[in-house]
Amino acid sequence: MVTLLIRAGVAGACALLAAAALADDADRHTWTFDVAVGYPATSTDLVPWIEGGEGKLRFDDDGGLAGNHLAAEYRGRITDTLRVKTVFDYADDASAGLDITEAYLEWRPLPTSVNQHTFRFGAFYPPFSLENSDVGWASPFSTSWSTINTWLGEEIRPLGAEWRIRRHVGFAGSPHEIGAFVAGFYGNDPAGTLLFWRGFALHDRQTRLNDKLPMPPMPVFGAGGSVVGVRDQSVEPIEEIDDEPGYYAGIEWRYARRALVQLAYYDNRAYPDSFRDGQWGWDTAFTHLAAQVDLPAGFGLMSQWMSGATYWLIATTPTGMTTPFTELVDDEFNASFLMLTKRVAAAHRVSLRYDTFDFAREETDLTIDSGHAWTVAYEYAATPSLALAFEWLTIESTRDLWPFFYGLPRAATEHQFRLKLSYRLQSPATQ
């Protein structure tokens, strides 16, 4: 209910304020449209997770066009210091249709000292990802994102308020800049559900505010399963379940446009036994470290590291039955990636990324999902509007529960080649 109210409020406020912004300034309202067609080729028998399978990839090997993408980012100016941003996304998969990934108001009061403040209200991503810096939270580096950012795009979308402060240290021209941010939010209570049941993934699908994502066909949910009837066979990661707010906070240091380090902590503060409308709360918290540095000769190095835990229990089922499980899930997850990228003659970019991930129950040595992935990506900006991208992705993973659940081998290797042709239209055309 709270989620619904917040969503309605955000959407309503954005629409009203944007409509109220009556002026003839050239770029008071700007739209960016992204249209892409893709061709994926995979070498795995695993069904893509978005089709309710066990695979980490978004597509299977149908041999046709897929990964087609349609998104639009709207930015509007309401006053000198108040702006609105909304990102629309169209998906043709499990949760089809047009929906919103981000919608927020941003207030940037005019600085009166060296401190610069920025406030955001609405549905937005935490500022954790170094990869997803393009319009609509896309990545300029590769089509499929790292495991960390793929998961942030799937299950992390605060509905709340964020305050950020940044300042140069010492003197005006100082290269040192420090910043801090803190946010309180609703929603995100089921975050961790998909990560646990399916494992880590690498793709470019963002969860939209009203998405219902499929979960793998776990027998525990099926007839005769141990948690039959206690939850939907789908997850709505952005839902609020226990009406308790969560928070995240972080600090950042920058050295000119050469180096950046950010340390953050996120906690959805969900009650691990809360339940509403077929969705359970999962208490998920993690520490996140991100760093990037510009190297000579057009090279850049980027890394993110995440370590956290998720906790879920069923003390009493929604029907009032006491279960034998007091702790169903109490597991720790770690993930990191390192990416080397190089720009060649402004229009070309080559990136190499190594991902590693591990999701395990420590006391029992049970591996929920462990492995690594390599990604090689090439992007070519033929014109400011037209871009061609292709990437090769290989993922090796191990899951101890697979033989029991599906009769699948413990280990799997998934390969994917993806070709993408994208067109961007900006209105008004701004330079």
Add this chain to the structure above:
Amino acid sequence: MQVTRLRAPAVAVALLVAAGSAAAGQGRIAATITDREGAPVPQAVVYAEPLGADVPTAGLPRPSAVMDQKDRQFVPHILVVRAGTEILFPNSDTVSHHVYSFSPAKSFELALYRQGTVHPPLVFDTPGEVTLGCNIHDDMVGYILVVDTPYFAMTDGDGEASLAGLAPGKYRVHLWTPRLKRADLPAPVEVDVADGVPAAFYAQFTAKLSPAHHSAASSLSWSRY
């Protein structure tokens, strides 16, 4: 030719060298600025305050100046003006800018929402540094240095700057760059300017300069909202 060698923050050592010839009736300071490794420093400000009542400053023109916004940058990145100068802030971009300064020497804001927006010029009459920002584009940084003298120049790519049209007499020569904090700037140096004799002035920043503001393409993204 006179050469003044400046080492900061130590006291400057002045070297007198044989003077060359120059246009009669025109004093000039030819400055060369290097960093502590001896490499030329572009975009360093050199300005000379006349010392003594025999150097007239009144009646000199006070030209207006322009601080443009182009390709999401302040152009020029550094602007030096004499106190009292009127400065225009056009917007040559198709995107909006919201220029502001909270510097004590000049605090203001200008909402520049469309290409070709014309505001009445602002008068900068208090000497000092003015740091410019854009409340829409975090990466935009610019500086206006307001000085109390008509004799100023900025070094070129070779680290050279020329202050022309000086009347004969003593001058106190200052250096300024936003890439150093004030305490690390070299102490001003007195220079004699003779009529028709260019005074060569060599100075070195002995403190480590912070990286120059650059709009060069990075392989990474730095704007994060």
